[in-house]
Amino acid sequence: MLLAGCSGELSALDPAGPRAASLATLWWIMLGGAALLFALVMVLFGIAYLRPGWLSRITPMQWIVGGGLVLPIPILVLLTGAALVLGEQLLPKGDAPLRIEGQARQWAWSFGYPGGAGPYDGTLHMPAGEPVDIAVTSADVIHSFWVPRLGGKIDAIPGHVNVIRLEADEPGIYWGQCAEYCGQGHDGMQFRVEAHAPEDFAALMAGAAQ
Amino acid sequence: MSSVNHTVLGKRFMVVALTFFAIGGFLSMLIRAQLATPNSAFIGPEIYNQIFTMHGTVMMFLFAIPMFEGFVIYMLPKMLGARDMAFPRLTAYGFWCYLFGGSILIIALLVGAAPDSGWFMYTPLSSRPYTPGINADVWLLGLTFVEISAVTAAIEIFISILKMRAPGMSLARMPLIGWYMLVTSGMMIVGFPPLILGAILLELERAFDLPFFDPTRGGDPLLWQHLFWLFGHPEVYIIFLPAAGALSTIIPVFAQRTILGYRSIIAAIVAMGFLSFGLWVHHMFTVGIPHLALAFFSAASALVAVPTAIQIFAWIGTLASGRPRWDIPMLYVAGFFCVFVIGGLTGVMLAMVPFNTQAHDSYFVVAHLHYVLVGGFVFPMLAGIYHWMPHISGRQSLYRLSVPAFWLIFIGFNLTFFLMHLTGLMGMPRRISTYPSNWGWDWLNLLSSIGGFILTMGFCLVLADLVLQWRFGRRYRRDPWKAQTLEWATATPPAPYNFAALPRVDRRADMLEPAKIGPVLAGARAISASCAMASRKRWASTCSPASRST
Amino acid sequence: MSGANQRALVLLVAGFTIWSVGFVALYALQALGCAFGWPQHRAILIGAYVVSLLPLIWLAMMKTVREGEPATSLSVAALWANRAALASGVLVFLPVTFVSACI
Structure with missing residues (x-):
């Protein structure tokens, strides 16, 4: 029910691949923790006014050390450590089976496939069920490549090539967009991502090469 | 006109800053009107880009910083038992620089040539090939005047605190707000020069074609981002610390006991001042910097929550161990706790690199930054206005409008921005001028717009309340709050x-x-x-x- | 301003100033190592981590008032700030031990 409200073609909370799913999991865990901490602070603030007697025996040192050090430090160390370990797993380490070149310009995306083959239709074609590296750059200003249901985003910066690894569980149509403000056409810089079953993808590449 | 008195100039700073606040607020209403419905044709992208750029620029540079400068210039000598700031003529110089620079931007807006590359002006979009008009030059030149004004104010505050205190007031006896301002002004002296440098380099590139940021000729657009955020992140704390100083002054008054943890708060302020310079790359987590470099900034961004938590709990502890009474300023302090704590928690989330790759540049960030800045500055400022307005006007508040005004602001703010967390996670990127209705963002944006208008009504009511207080408020003897x-x-x-x-x-x-x-x-x-x-x-x-x- | 006050004020910012220097140095070593492909990149980073912690440990252990002088608010705050700087150094620089340096 709650999750249904979060679904959408561009929703990061409606993941369609393992990488986006782990990001969504991280979000739900942090949301739960944040809700608890928020409730704790507001309840203490309320008690200070409504039932001052309940807290009057806490010494200044206990407030500072308890609330300011003992409460946040373990949470932050654990969370940051876990996020760094997760970040390591999401890095494009080693070579993915497939590397696709993505180039942004005002205000469209184009994608190039290994060997110069591939359909040049502005759609990003990729095989489902395996990780794919997208090497992103820009021909003019800074853009950002973002397919929320498959993974995070990476900026397309002129003079730099940045690599992001995506993975889709199932064949299907996904949507991506430009996330970094890039001028007047920034609104319309969406692109289609089509994930194919591996054999269909191979056929598509072979067909385009001919 | 030629006054150099700190009371006069402090009031001028605040009045001009609040005028810019009204302008910035009006621009935000245009933004919300445009985004209320999908496929809106209210203002096209050309105007919209100018409006959101100016909204950010006005609020950050022309409202928030000058507002606290004005407050400090007015209040600091009185709190330290001095007759004026250290360099009264420098105060006046700073004020006129600020007014001049700010006016350039507003005039550009009126003639339709306002900056339109976003308030952080990323190159190459703000470079000559992609912004051929004078829009970006207006930003670079106008804001440089405002930055000069900020640096002069910072030097003045720093020296005044060290040199102008009343006889017997050693640093260790100074009210906490003095410590907050000492650290803030130190941060400004270190933090503003990178931005001034960046603005000079970018203007040199635009005017004389020197390719500092042009990748085709050996420059790098990331240099701008580093220079901008090396200023831009400390800036957030530069805005928050004076507000926290105001809270550390107001809360003990209404708790009817002195602040708890004086010494640990000093250590926390110093820690915050330094740590806030180790966070700037968390605005750049998706630019392709290696993971280890991101890790330093991620860890520092998480860690800066600790000195913040120390202050939050010191304030709650002060209330809990005093005999708290309730009055209008405390209403806004309660609003601060609610809003700022949410902003701080989402800040820790955004400090986590993997989550940031989803949330960055989406409406989640818009929600977070408004929770931090409105919670961390506007709510304390309103508490401060209700607390110190009697000092300026000599009259006490009437209270008829104060309470409904608070609730309009509080409800309007949360309705507008709480939903934006979800809008962002559902994929809406920042700075788009319109959106089709197939992504599921329609109802969220409509509710945010409604909330925005409720928020504005609240601010109008506060303004009416202050005018009435000025006109009809009761006069009083010294020290109405028993501060x-x-x-x-x-x-x-x-x-x-x-x-x-x-x-x-x-x-x-x-x-x-x-x-x-x-x-x-x-x-x-x-x-x-x-x-x-x-x-x-x-x-x-x-x-x-x-x-x-x- | 009295001498004790001045000393306390310097001590108040000493720890975090060293932390800042260490922060910038580690960030620079990380970038240089990647740019030039240093083979012992990780070892250099960990070495710099340890070296940057030494003065922070020394400061955190140091007495902030001279013998025979009473502790003031300022000296106590300085002690806490320096301990906080040490903790910040340990935690913020810790990723050099395990996070990928050049990807």
Whole structure:
């Protein structure tokens, strides 16, 4: 029910691949923790006014050390450590089976496939069920490549090539967009991502090469 | 016009800053009107880009920083028991620089040539090939004046705190707000030069074609981002720390006990001041920097929550161990706790690199930054306005409008921005001028827009409340809140020289009795008549130390 | 300003100033190592981590008032700030031990 409200073609909370799913999991865990901490602070603030007697025996040192050090430090160390370990797993380490070149310009995306083959239709074609590296750059200003249901985003910066690894569980149509403000056409810089079953993808590449 | 008195200039700073706040608020209403419905044709992308750029620029540079500068320039000498700031002419210089620079931007907006590359002006979009008009030059030149104004104010505040304190007020006896301002002004002195440098380099690139940021000729657009955010992140704390200083002054008054953890708060402020310079790359987590480099900034961004938590719990502890009473300023302090804690928690989330790759540049960030800045600055500012307005006007609040105004602001704010967390996670990127209705963002944006208009009504009500207070408020004797800091020992409204005789402080300066000190100091006027005369000629510092008395 | 006050004020910012220097140095070593492909990149980073912690440990252990002088608010705050700087150094620089340096 709650999750249904979060679904959408561009929703990061409606993941369609393992990488986006782990990001969504991280979000739900942090949301739960944040809700608890928020409730704790507001309840203490309320008690200070409504039932001052309940807290009057806490010494200044206990407030500072308890609330300011003992409460946040373990949470932050654990969370940051876990996020760094997760970040390591999401890095494009080693070579993915497939590397696709993505180039942004005002205000469209184009994608190039290994060997110069591939359909040049502005759609990003990729095989489902395996990780794919997208090497992103820009021909003019800074853009950002973002397919929320498959993974995070990476900026397309002129003079730099940045690599992001995506993975889709199932064949299907996904949507991506430009996330970094890039001028007047920034609104319309969406692109289609089509994930194919591996054999269909191979056929598509072979067909385009001919 | 040619005044150099800190009371006059402080009020001018605040009035001009609030005027810019109204302009920035009006622009945000245009933004919300445009985004209320999908496929809106209310204002096209060309105008929309100018409007959101100017909204950010006006709020950050022309409202928030000058507002607290004005507050500090007005209040600091009174709190430290001095007659004026260290360099009164520099104060006036800073004010006119600010007014001039700000006016350039507003005039550009009126003639339709306002900057349109976003308030952080990323190159190459803001470079000449992609912004051929004068839009970006307006930003670079206008804001450089405002930044010069900020640096002069920072130097002045720093020196005034170190040199102008009343006899007997050692640093260890200074009210906490003095510590907050000492660290803030130090941060400004270090933090603003990178931006001034960046603005000069970018203007050189635009005007004389020197390719600092042009990748095709050996430059790099990331250089701009580093320079901008090396200023831009400390900036957030530069805005928050004075507000926290105001809270550390207001909360003890209403808790009816002195602040708890004075010494740990000083350590926390220092920690915050330094840590906030180790966070800037968290605005750049998706630019393709190696993971280890991101990790430093991620860890520092998480860690800066610790000194913040120390202050939050010191404030709650102060209330819990005092005899808290309820009044309008405390209403806004409660609003601060609610809003700022949410902003802080989402800040920790955004500090986590993997989550940031989803949330960055989406409406989640828009929600977070408004929770932090409105929670961390606007709510404390409103608490401060209700707390110190009687000092400026000499009249007490009427209260009829104050409570409904608070609830309109509080509900309107949360309705607007709480939903934006979800809008962002559902994929809506920042700075799009319109959106089709197939992504599921329609109802969220409509509710946000409704909330925005409720919020604006609240601010209008506050304005009406202040006008009424100014006109009909009850006059009062000294120190209406029973505060224990020196600013309440002046006459209200204050005389240009603040104190006829300078106070001699024999204990911590947030444990004084202004209602008793005030008349004594004022009564000494006859004794130190020469001093008062000199002060009326706007040169308080010509007073000889011999005229000081207890 | 008295001598004790001045000393306390310097001590108040000393720890975090060293932390800042260490922060910038580690960030620079990380970038240089990647740019020039240093073979012992990780070892250099960990070495710099340890070296940057030494002065922070020394400061955190140091007495902030001279013998025979009473502790003031300022000296106590300085002690806490320096301990906080040490903790910040340990935690913020810790990723050099395990996070990928050049990807």
